[in-house]
């Protein structure tokens with residue numbers, strides 16, 4: 183009989199056993215735990231809650247179940263004492279390969295079952311943000327490989343020690359160590375709980391999934407190599423471990439393959455392309471590593487970039503027009519992402535030498551070169567590569583991305599940052615797939631040409647020498663409000679939801695209300711349109727810079743738009759999120775857990791005031807003030823609040839949950855009630871508006887503290903105690 187005949191017999195036997203079906207049934211049920219108990223990925227995003235968590239729970243549970251099944255199968259002939267018979271019919275080495283293959287078939291079969299069974303529910307739950315390719319990638323990159331890694335590792339040990347208990351114990355250690363400091367901080371080692379901190383609903387997830395795929399390849403190669411080595415330990419002709427090893431190694435191919443694979447895995451580990459070598463401890467002095475040469479003046483900055491959405495790499499050619507007034511050769515420097523290489527470098531069309539200092543720090547490395555003594559120099563730098571993440575992001579990756587769904591390239595990830603002053607004129611030509619709409623932090627962006635091959639080249643100018651590029655399938659709304667042009671970029675997946683919340687009207691209302699009551703948004707200029715941009719959940723929050731402000735996709739999810747603490751309807755919640763441009767970005771807030779003071783207090787209060795103006799006092803009282811009062815009084819009636827001594831007796835995660843709900847009530851309800859009380863004490867709404875406008879415009883503090891607010895009102899903490 184040949185290999186395939188044995189495989190047919192063995193696989194048939196495994197699939198006829200009831201025990202196999204019990205294990206398969208439990209494995210298929212394991213992803214359910216991701217909905218309820220095992221939720222490592224941030225559930226604010228639907229894809230994380232309904233795809234990542236089930237896939238991760240399936241990997242975790244399935245790995246243990248498959249380890250049990252594999253040991254049960256491998257130990258069977260020894261348990262039943264039939265090894266003597268089978269060994270005389272077929273080589274035990276070949277039989278173990280057949281068994282291993284059958285188990286892999288079972289793992290793949292289980293993967294198909296899971297993929298089909300969970301699809302309808304996931305599809306319905308995710309609605310407009312469902313992505314089939316993300317769904318398939320998660321189960322086939324995260325879940326199914328975990329079964330195979332478990333089988334390879336546990337049977338690898340069993341073939342050497344031939345003891346079920348010892349093999350399972352070693353497997354248990356191999357699984358548990360994922361959650362300890364030894365493996366938990368390494369994306370490449372964590373196999374049972376791969377690093378997926380969140381999944382974006384609206385944008386790309388390729389970078390994170392590529393990291394998990396790399397992790398899988400690493401373990402397959404390493405464990406494959408070790409498994410072959412352990413296969414050579416399969417006992418032959420009653421020989422000992424060593425005797426069998428020597429006998430089995432006579433066929434040189436197996437030991438050779440094993441060594442190649444184990445060596446290959448070492449190369450994969452050392453040469454991983456995702457995480458740079460920046461020290462984990464942040465050295466702020468390293469921000470001065472890029473030395474600016476003051477003898478050289480940068481006249482014009484031009485860059486052409488072509489992100490490759492298939493490989494995730496960035497390519498570009500940067501042309502710098504320089505003036506060298508020194509009459510001598512000069513040393514120049516640029517700073518780039520540690521994953522990039524300089525492909526060529528020329529000055530006035532002749533190649534010049536450069537040194538890659540490989541001094542990774544803060545996700546940058548410096549390139550040093552010598553410029554000729556010519557007065558006018560055209561320096562052309564061709565660069566490219568796969569953008570590496572800063573080492574501190576290893577367990578929270580995903581912001582940087584070049585894929586068909588999303589491009590996020592900022593600073594040194596976009597193009598080399600040159601160490602020269604000047605640059606009155608800066609231009610970037612960006613070639614992208616035509617479905618992606620780019621946003622830059624520069625003054626202007628427009629289509630330069632349609633390349634008739636599915637790509638479009640955009641020209642953006644006035645970006646300085648440090649660029650921000652985001653691109654996605656955006657829908658753009660242009661509005662005019664408060665004397666400025668505002669371009670609002672949000673994922674086209676939310677087109678229907680944004681229409682429903684009347685986004686154009688809401689934006690206009692908020693910008694005009696806040697502009698009138700508190701003052702102009704500080705990042706807006708009259709000359710160029712102001713860009714308000716939705717970005718990925720991987721960012722975890724928003725930020726603002728001249729001409730541009732970004733919001734995290736959390737603000738756009740159906741769950742978020744239905745949050746009654748933020749507003750009574752979708753458009754009121756959206757108004758709340760836009761008001762954060764003033765309270766949260768225009769003015770930032772310190773972290774103050776004790777009083778509950780945060781950017782939410784004034785945002786909630788402003789939303790209430792806006793709705794009061796729009797719908798009248800009765801509406802605002804019912805949908806805002808009464809909601810706050812109800813939440814606060816319910817909270818103070820809470821058993822654990824009144825009996826804190828019992829709180830300490832609860833398990834830690836319950837304590838954390840109660841603590842978080844307390845913070846939510848303080849941030850969103852108690853502080854707004856206190857602001858309302860302050861409004862009464864200072865003499866009414868107009869007076870409060872004057873105070874807030876004063877703080878917004880003239881405060882010298884970078885962050886608005888509770889004390890500063892109280893001082894501005896001329897009140898004390900005690901004055902605002904609620905009855």
Ligand SMILES: [Zn+2]
Pocket residue numbers: 748758759762781782785
């Ligand atoms: Zn908020």
